[in-house]
Amino acid sequence: MLALAGAGSLTTLGLMLGAAALLGLWWQTRTRTVPGVSRHTVPLGGHHALHVVELEGRRFVVGTGPAAAPQLLTELSPSDPKPTASGVERDGG
Numbered sequence: 001m002l003a004l005a006g007a008g009s010l011t012t013l014g015l016m017l018g019a020a021a022l023l024g025l026w027w028q029t030r031t032r033t034v035p036g037v038s039r040h041t042v043p044l045g046g047h048h049a050l051h052v053v054e055l056e057g058r059r060f061v062v063g064t065g066p067a068a069a070p071q072l073l074t075e076l077s078p079s080d081p082k083p084t085a086s087g088v089e090r091d092g093g
Contacts, residue, residue, distance in 0.1 A: 052076070 040052040047066040050073070052059055059076040 042050045051062045061073045064070045
């Protein structure tokens with residue numbers, strides 16, 4: 001009987017350690033950044049989204065969806081305003 005209680009504790013401990021390891025891997029992929037790349041995402045609904053990606057000083061708009069590969073839509077000129085959380089850049093006044 002004591003052996004069964006110990007096995008249950010080990011199983012629980014193993015499951016908790018496994019869950020912690022998976023959580024750590026998930027967090028690492030969520031926070032991983034690539035030098036020189038910044039991304040702003042605008043969800044459109046239904047798993048569709050627009051992403052503004054900056055790479056080596058150039059900015060691109062990329063569209064994604066569930067049924068197709070990501071597609072380059074346009075390159076933004078350097079004078080275009082950078083996106084904000086509301087989608088409109090504020091000029092301070």
